[in-house]
Amino acid sequence: MTQMNTQVVLKKPLQGNPSAEDFALRDVAMPTVKDGDVLVRHIYLSLDPYQRSAMSGRHMSADGPLAENQMPSGGTVGQIVQSRHAAFSEGDYVLHHGGWQAYSVSNGEGMRTLDPAKAPLSTYLGILGMPGLTAYASIIKLAHVQAGQTVLVSAAAGPVGSTIGQIAIQKGARAVGIAGSDEKCRYVTEVFGFDACINYKDAHYLDHLKSALPDGADIYHDNVGGQMLIDAMGCLKDYGTVILCGLISQYNDPSRAVNLPVALPIVKRAVMKGLVVYDFEDHYDDFLDLVAPWVKHETIKYKEDRVDGLEHTGALFAKLMNGQNFGKALVVIDPEEDIHHT
């Protein structure tokens, strides 16, 4: 009996908000392991908003839109089951872009070996992975947060936003979040320790935001774009810093994008910086040195929104892209390994 690989593929090119029915499971032959390659059995798959724009060919990581029966890419944590590569051994735990599937073959490019003793393996997709590095790049490397400052962050219940606020707090700053439900806001203040969190679906959202920021924000990290960026910049102090990092508000439908009136940064004398996390890969070890001990000792917290089994990938992704996830979205592909590493 030949072992098979399982993939999640698009049924047809996506239009607008994705739903679970847009995706299908497919069994395919195991990939061939050539000289210099490794075969990885995936334990966890990361689901992230940028994957939506990549599926439509609009993200910088994408070559073009994904066609019918094609598999989305995505970050994975896995274990090497066969190695023909000098730098990797069977049994190594690795992080790479394995895609929405159970197994992948890689030539090792961009692959990182993980230490399961440092932190639970799934955190390398979240707070110790790309979202965590994004948070570190934003609040430490670009915004240079200082003690006594006030930091405002959107999508505060998500892996980037929650990490930004918690790093800021560790640096002596005050953190105010924006999230999409009262339940998320409670979690943001009670578990992540933010000073305040505003539910943007509340009718009095703007009033609440202004009340939580009586002197304005020194730093605003934007994951969202659109009207929320405009609202948040209205609460920025003069000479404040804005980190532009994501456009969740328009990944599903770029035709409904709300662009930025340029008068706003002029009147605020704002400094705005575009952030692309790929630029900060060289800072990964510094980031891990700073944040991994905080995670291990639970000085800072994280939340995961998990499903068990690749067959639930589409449903979780739809939830994520409709703002209904709560925490870092990830698929447990191999529940047995999961038990050993959480």
Added chain:
Amino acid sequence: MTQMNTQVVLKKPLQGNPSAEDFALRDVAMPTVKDGDVLVRHIYLSLDPYQRSAMSGRHMSADGPLAENQMPSGGTVGQIVQSRHAAFSEGDYVLHHGGWQAYSVSNGEGMRTLDPAKAPLSTYLGILGMPGLTAYASIIKLAHVQAGQTVLVSAAAGPVGSTIGQIAIQKGARAVGIAGSDEKCRYVTEVFGFDACINYKDAHYLDHLKSALPDGADIYHDNVGGQMLIDAMGCLKDYGTVILCGLISQYNDPSRAVNLPVALPIVKRAVMKGLVVYDFEDHYDDFLDLVAPWVKHETIKYKEDRVDGLEHTGALFAKLMNGQNFGKALVVIDPEEDIHHT
């Protein structure tokens, strides 16, 4: 016979592009000089695009829209004809916001004494005035121009743009301008010494812009906003700097504003900074020390678009706001004094 003051006033609140007919001359009583005041006879009046948005109450310098029969504000160079202020004497040449009129009374707040030996008096409204300080703040204080860099600037034939390019060249950078006619572009390259200047009304404007910037621009100074900002940012190097300083494209009609897609600064990893020249008044002396000798020795050049007599103010302002002026727009109110100081 009582001497009268002459003012230029709005006939009615402005809509859209201004025309000469929107303004009228009015004789009024001379203002009263109280203790602590000075009376200034204006020699030159500065016309600037920000005055258009101030007339509609949209500029940060404005308290509200200008009503029928009200006088616009504006920078003036004049001579003190009566002083009841300890810091100013009769005969002093001064720069202040005297408004669109022949005489003004001031309590001296924000008033600066000018040295007519340092440079022609009219330059204190242009290259050595607010436009020059804006240029200095942008290219030196915010963009930190370095030798070898390429600087792109819109409205390059105007007083801010032409000064930015020329300061950049003095610092060893390459300057590329954008202007609104072939005639302006010739002047920008031949007189101001820019390396290239692109006419944005040319059908192949974007191709020409890309050809003039084979490696992209390190710095873009934006006076315009709207589509030109988007086009110019498309030619920015990754990690380039953008100084946001004006919105000429929407002063006449904000309802037609083209806002900025936030994906652009993210993909470019741009650093964008809002500039308000009033923040840099403390740097005026440093600015003057740097730039006044260049002006005096004609190391850097300036161009003025003048009319003689307050009765032509409205016509020149309309020309300015329709992009048909060529150089710093100013009204010579007292031609006799002009002869002595140019």
